[in-house]
Amino acid sequence: MLSRNFTDSLIEKLIFACGFAAIILVSLIFFFLLREGLGFFAQYNIKEFISGHFWYPTSKPAGFGILPLIMGSLFVTLGAAVIAVPVGVMAAFYISEVAPVAVRDILKSGIELLAAIPSVVIGFIGMVTLVPLVRVIFDIPTGLSAFSGALMLAFMAMPTIVSISEDAIRSVPGTYKEGALALGATKWQTMYRIILPAAAPGILAAVMLGIGRVIGETMAVMMITGNAAAIPDTIFDPVRTMTATIAAEMGETVKGSMHYKGLFAIGLVLFVITFIINFIADSFLNRVKK
Amino acid sequence: MKIKIINIIAVCLCLLALGCSKESRDRAALAKSKSIQIKGSDTIVNLVQKWAEDFSAKDTSINIGITGGGSGTGFAALINGTCDIAMSSRSIEEAEIKQAGENKIFPVEYKVGLDGLMVIVNPKNPVGELTLAQVRDIFMGTTKNWKELGGPDKKIVMLSRESNSGTHMFFKEHVIRKGDKKNKDEFSPRALLMSSSQAIVNEVVGNPNAVGYVGIGYMSAALKAVAIAKKKGDKFISPDIDSVLSDKYPISRPLFLYASSKNNKLVNDFIEYSLSDEGQKTVRKLDFVPLRKL
Amino acid sequence: MNPKTAQKIAFSLLFIVTLLIIVPVLLIVFIIVKEGASAISWEFLFTAPKDGMRAGGIFPAIVGTLSIVLCAIAVTLPMGVMAAIYLNEYAKDNLLTRIIKLSIVNLAGVPSVVYGLFGLAVFVMFLKMGVSIIAGALTLSIMELPVIITTSRNALNSVPQSFREASLSLGVSKWQTIRHVVLPNALPGIMTGAILSIARISGETAPILFTAAAFYVPHLPRSVFDQVMALPYHLYIISTQIPNMPANITYGTALVLLVLVLAMSLAAISMRIYFRKKKKW
Numbered sequence: 001m002l003s004r005n006f007t008d009s010l011i012e013k014l015i016f017a018c019g020f021a022a023i024i025l026v027s028l029i030f031f032f033l034l035r036e037g038l039g040f041f042a043q044y045n046i047k048e049f050i051s052g053h054f055w056y057p058t059s060k061p062a063g064f065g066i067l068p069l070i071m072g073s074l075f076v077t078l079g080a081a082v083i084a085v086p087v088g089v090m091a092a093f094y095i096s097e098v099a100p101v102a103v104r105d106i107l108k109s110g111i112e113l114l115a116a117i118p119s120v121v122i123g124f125i126g127m128v129t130l131v132p133l134v135r136v137i138f139d140i141p142t143g144l145s146a147f148s149g150a151l152m153l154a155f156m157a158m159p160t161i162v163s164i165s166e167d168a169i170r171s172v173p174g175t176y177k178e179g180a181l182a183l184g185a186t187k188w189q190t191m192y193r194i195i196l197p198a199a200a201p202g203i204l205a206a207v208m209l210g211i212g213r214v215i216g217e218t219m220a221v222m223m224i225t226g227n228a229a230a231i232p233d234t235i236f237d238p239v240r241t242m243t244a245t246i247a248a249e250m251g252e253t254v255k256g257s258m259h260y261k262g263l264f265a266i267g268l269v270l271f272v273i274t275f276i277i278n279f280i281a282d283s284f285l286n287r288v289k290k
Numbered sequence: 291m292k293i294k295i296i297n298i299i300a301v302c303l304c305l306l307a308l309g310c311s312k313e314s315r316d317r318a319a320l321a322k323s324k325s326i327q328i329k330g331s332d333t334i335v336n337l338v339q340k341w342a343e344d345f346s347a348k349d350t351s352i353n354i355g356i357t358g359g360g361s362g363t364g365f366a367a368l369i370n371g372t373c374d375i376a377m378s379s380r381s382i383e384e385a386e387i388k389q390a391g392e393n394k395i396f397p398v399e400y401k402v403g404l405d406g407l408m409v410i411v412n413p414k415n416p417v418g419e420l421t422l423a424q425v426r427d428i429f430m431g432t433t434k435n436w437k438e439l440g441g442p443d444k445k446i447v448m449l450s451r452e453s454n455s456g457t458h459m460f461f462k463e464h465v466i467r468k469g470d471k472k473n474k475d476e477f478s479p480r481a482l483l484m485s486s487s488q489a490i491v492n493e494v495v496g497n498p499n500a501v502g503y504v505g506i507g508y509m510s511a512a513l514k515a516v517a518i519a520k521k522k523g524d525k526f527i528s529p530d531i532d533s534v535l536s537d538k539y540p541i542s543r544p545l546f547l548y549a550s551s552k553n554n555k556l557v558n559d560f561i562e563y564s565l566s567d568e569g570q571k572t573v574r575k576l577d578f579v580p581l582r583k584l
Numbered sequence: 585m586n587p588k589t590a591q592k593i594a595f596s597l598l599f600i601v602t603l604l605i606i607v608p609v610l611l612i613v614f615i616i617v618k619e620g621a622s623a624i625s626w627e628f629l630f631t632a633p634k635d636g637m638r639a640g641g642i643f644p645a646i647v648g649t650l651s652i653v654l655c656a657i658a659v660t661l662p663m664g665v666m667a668a669i670y671l672n673e674y675a676k677d678n679l680l681t682r683i684i685k686l687s688i689v690n691l692a693g694v695p696s697v698v699y700g701l702f703g704l705a706v707f708v709m710f711l712k713m714g715v716s717i718i719a720g721a722l723t724l725s726i727m728e729l730p731v732i733i734t735t736s737r738n739a740l741n742s743v744p745q746s747f748r749e750a751s752l753s754l755g756v757s758k759w760q761t762i763r764h765v766v767l768p769n770a771l772p773g774i775m776t777g778a779i780l781s782i783a784r785i786s787g788e789t790a791p792i793l794f795t796a797a798a799f800y801v802p803h804l805p806r807s808v809f810d811q812v813m814a815l816p817y818h819l820y821i822i823s824t825q826i827p828n829m830p831a832n833i834t835y836g837t838a839l840v841l842l843v844l845v846l847a848m849s850l851a852a853i854s855m856r857i858y859f860r861k862k863k864k865w
Binding site (some may be wrong): 222 | 342356359360361362366367369370389444445446447452454455474476478479480481483484485493497499500537570
């Protein structure tokens with residue numbers, strides 16, 4: 001039987017090894033993206049990439065302008081945020097401050113249920129129910145549009161926004177509330193005058209994390225936003241997001257070709273954007289913890 | 291107890307590593323020698339799947355894996371060495387043959403059927419006859435409203451396929467670019483890039499403003515196929531098996547299977563099956579055009 | 585306006601807004617159950633698709649999803665937990681460690697399709713695993729690693745420091761403390777995170793799109809190097825690609841996927857509630 005010290009240090013070495021392996025693996029993705037993405041920029045002007053109006057990757061000569069794709073992602077994300085933020089924050093307030101305890105548990109379970117629904121299922125339902133409805137209600141040429149995407153994606157962002165806002169609201173010190181109520185304010189006045197400003201950093205973090213989730217969404221947008229790689233005029237136009245472009249064109253590229261590297265360049269852009277959003281959200285959350 | 295768990299985990303990881311080692315990969319490859327990987331065109335993926343179903347029914351140890359993704363995906367896989375057969379609704383390009391050659395792969399072309407490309411609209415749309423030039427103007431975005439073609443005052447919703455689709459490439463080369471290799475015209479960027487022919491059908495069935503192009507295998511009572519005239523003054527021909535076989539219909543194309551090598555017996559058997567009477571009867575059953583009258 | 589009236593109006597508004605979220609969720613589940621229930625049968629769950637996916641069952645897709653997911657969690661859970669133990673219990677609090685912790689939290693937010701791209705380049709092409717269960721599983725495991733590390737770290741953090749101090753002051757070594765004091769108390773949180781991860785990756789499509797999934801494979805996988813059908817990919821294919829698809833089969837597939845994912849999430853949530861009640865602090 002090996003001495004206890006020996007097995008202890010053996011296991012600790014294993015832990016160190018796994019710890020490092022895990023960290024290396026996750027940084028590998030960044031380096032891989034960087035390698036292929038930078039390889040692309042070596043051969044294609046980065047300014048033309050970001051601001052070019054035409055994404056024609058298989059034509060000769062190929063066009064790799066991702067401005068329409070960026071605008072597509074932007075329209076869908078902002079549309080989703082405009083819907084999800086007010087609804088989510090208000091729901092968070094309702095659940096944490098107003099709802100009776102029994103109702104609160106039901107509502108929280110309902111929202112966690114929403115978080116569990118896979119994006120392909122939401123895309124499928126959106127495709128068969130929402131898209132035809134949107135076309136008829138708004139009298140637009142086709143329901144496959146940024147608007148339909150924004151609506152379904154708002155749903156997908158909701159659980160994140162609601163639960164993190166709810167955490168922020170609950171972490172506002174009880175003394176703030178009690179002080180206000182003691183001074184004769186109604187619960188509602190306390191909520192919007194005292195709690196909301198105090199919870200603001202946490203709520204902002206929730207919003208950013210929700211937005212980060214929406215930007216990265218792939219399947220649902222592929223099925224309901226129409227995939228037209230043109231800069232949209234209105235939110236009712238069909239759009240193509242960066243994520244859908246990668247998913248749709250991933251399979252057809254020959255390894256090492258410009259198209260292949262171009263998709264990695266888009267992946268790099270997505271990576272940087274979501275990383276920054278998460279970073280900012282994190283710093284807000286850390287402020288709350290303090 | 292925890293040590294036992296960690297030991298088990300360590301053993302599992304080792305087994306995993308072992309599984310990835312060369313010997314077992316070779317063994318797996320040998321076991322896979324009764325298997326074929328087919329990738330490519332969404333237009334004929336259903337046809338090839340039926341062939342696979344019937345072909346492997348005779349010998350259940352045969353394993354045929356099929357993935358769609360578009361003709362371009364099939365060729366990319368052929369070049370990357372990740373498939374045995376590429377199915378496509380367009381012919382392989384010079385550049386693709388060259389890239390394959392660089393990877394020491396020399397594709398063998400087999401024509402396995404014909405297909406007509408029909409322009410489809412919603413049955414509620416009164417427009418039923420178009421010249422090739424009018425079709426071209428629609429899909430390039432020059433004609434923007436149905437009223438310009440005698441229809442209602444509604445914006446035209448153009449449905450196209452992804453650029454990796456053979457259907458997309460064929461339509462672009464023969465309708466948009468009129469068969470001229472030097473022509474650089476493109477689809478309008480406002481055309482919606484649908485993920486498959488069925489997705490185009492679904493949208494056309496549900497949307498009176500939509501127009502798209504799919505193979506004639508997708509015909510159904512819920513759609514209306516536009517009769518096409520090659521140029522102004524010509525007779526408008528409706529797409530069906532006879533008009534494609536007799537070459538009267540202006541937009542028709544051959545369907546191909548490209549084998550990655552001449553020497554794979556199972557692949558050759560499969561292709562032989564597709565060219566046989568039984569295989570060609572399946573072509574007809576799935577509403578494509580067989581190579582010969584049966 | 586009387587503040588009390590303002591409050592009544594405001595609260596009603598908040599209630600309605602909250603309903604705006606809950607009602608569509610219930611509606612989605614209701615529609616799927618209503619349209620898909622008629623397709624569910626023994627044959628549907630345990631046989632292969634026939635007639636170009638239009639009849640028969642989805643058994644290969646269910647098996648495919650389960651094999652990919654189980655392989656993925658088998659790789660990521662031990663590694664993630666051990667990395668979390670390292671970061672929380674052993675690593676010194678210097679700049680490097682803080683950067684690492686920050687990066688891992690932020691990597692959890694990277695889009696799944698970017699991981700799919702990575703998996704394609706590294707596992708399928710570079711390591712020549714081809715499109716296979718193992719390539720898809722490894723892609724998913726790298727995707728979930730940051731999440732598992734983060735939830736495990738939270739679980740470990742929630743164990744009061746006093747527990748560790750008491751144990752160490754009794755002369756117990758660091759690892760023994762972790763093994764006998766910290767881990768058992770953190771285990772519920774870790775397990776909850778693991779089950780939620782399983783639920784999440786079961787529904788993911790983008791990462792397995794080009795690393796594991798096939799349109800049609802006529803039989804069950806025979807080794808980890810086989811391509812497989814997978815439930816979310818199958819749903820995507822039959823809803824966008826197959827002509828004349830009977831609607832109830834499509835809804836039925838969505839129903840099976842939904843039930844799978846919801847059952848796992850429910851199990852994780854109940855576990856969390858059960859252990860919260862049993863907490864010793």
